[in-house]
Every structure is written in C-alpha cells, then in structure tokens.
C-alpha cells in the first residue's frame with residue numbers, strides 16, 4: 001500500500017524551541033485512501049498539527065513527507081505550490097468568498113493551479129452535482145444554509161483532485177442533520193476520489209465516520225479505536 005503521509009517525531013513549541021511545547025514527538029503514517037479522525041482536548045495542538053501538515057507553519061524538529069516528498073525540507077514557495085496542487089481544505093467556518101458565486105468558489109483551486117478556463121467548467125459542474133448543488137451554481141454563499149455552504153466547501157476541497165484532504169472541525173457550525181449529511185458526503189467523495197483524509201473534530205459521532213480515530217495529548221498521537229469495518 002502506498003504510504004501517502006509520513007510524520008516522524010514532530011515537535012512544535014510556540015515562542016521558539018525553548019517556548020511552551022505544543023506537539024511533542026508526534027508520529028503518524030497514513031496510506032493512500034486512509035480516512036482518519038484526530039480528537040483531543042482543546043489546546044492539545046490539533047490545529048497546529050494540521051497547519052504543519054499543510055506547510056503553513058514549520059516544526060521545530062521532525063519530518064513530514066507527502067508522497068515521498070519532504071515538506072519539512074522545502075522553502076515556502078515550494079510548500080505553497082505543493083499545498084495548492086496536492087491538498088484540499090474544509091474549515092469549520094466554511095471560508096467561502098462572499099462576492100463569488102458557488103461555481104466560482106468551487107473553481108478557485110483550478111484557477112490557482114492554472115487549469116484552463118475551458119476545462120474548469122465541466123469539472124466544477126461535476127463536483128457540484130456530486131454534492132447535490134448543481135442547481136445552485138449561480139447562487140451566492142449568503143443565499144445558502146450552513147449545510148449547503150459546507151457541501152460547496154467539500155466540492156471546492158476536491159475539485160483539483162488533491163492527494164490529501166484536511167478538515168478542521170467541518171461540522172462544528174452545523175446542526176445534527178446537516179452535520180450527518182456533510183460527513184456522509186465527505187466520506188463518499190473522499191472514497192470516490194481515492195483521496196487520503198484527516199478529520200479533526202471534537203465530535204465523537206463525526207470521528208466515528210472515520211476508519212481510525214487518533215487521540216492527541218501531551219504525550220503524542222495515539223491510536224484510539226481500531227479500524228471500523230468498511
């Protein structure tokens with residue numbers, strides 16, 4: 001099985017290496033197609049870990065490899081290119097651009113990756129159809145419900161076929177029914193795209209949608225639950 005993400009002995013403190021440690025000796029290995037959840041008390045460093053994996057921040061020690069490429073050895077411009085091309089993001093607060101339509105929001109990663117406009121249209125339509133929002137392509141985010149906005153965000157996160165999807169508390173702003181719908185959709189889409197996904201969540205029911213659940217605490221990242229039956 002192809003090893004998609006390898007994290008070795010990752011350490012991060014804020015205020016420099018002598019500052020307050022947040023992550024200590026974190027290890028994680030994910031195969032292509034893995035869908036895992038990370039839980040943990042508030043402040044244990046879950047978002048910090050996602051930021052390091054995304055290359056938005058740099059660790060004090062340790063290594064991160066994505067499909068064999070060492071992120072921790074790259075300069076900022078190369079990390080940005082890799083992030084744009086190979087990663088998709090879903091956030092708690094949706095982060096859709098309010099002045100762009102639904103279709104324009106979904107097309108953003110394609111534009112950033114210089115996919116020709118002629119090829120963007122079909123791809124955006126396919127993704128919007130997949131998340132059940134083909135009829136809302138010309139709507140603006142303010143005209144949608146929270147659950148619909150998050151479905152747009154899922155389409156945007158996958159439209160450029162990233163290898164890795166990072167979702168930080170994607171159901172945190174949703175009611176129970178919308179949360180369940182978004183999780184089901186996320187899982188199905190991740191499977192269909194053959195993507196690897198990390199879901200950070202406080203919600204046990206959200207975590208239960210993953211194949212494995214890890215817990216992050218001051219000692220590191222621990223596997224909490226065995227793989228669920230597919």
Ligand SMILES: Nc1ncnc2c1ncn2[C@@H]1O[C@H](COP(=O)(O)OP(=O)(O)OP(=O)(O)O)[C@@H](O)[C@H]1O
Nearest residue numbers: 014015022040041042043044045046047048049202
């Ligand atoms: N840029 C920063 N500068 C200084 N301290 C920071 C910074 N970002 C996060 N921290 C601190 O690092 C610790 C971990 O924060 P982080 O947001 O990663 O935790 P979390 O597990 O995601 O928390 P939550 O579940 O509440 O979102 C917290 O104590 C936080 O205050």
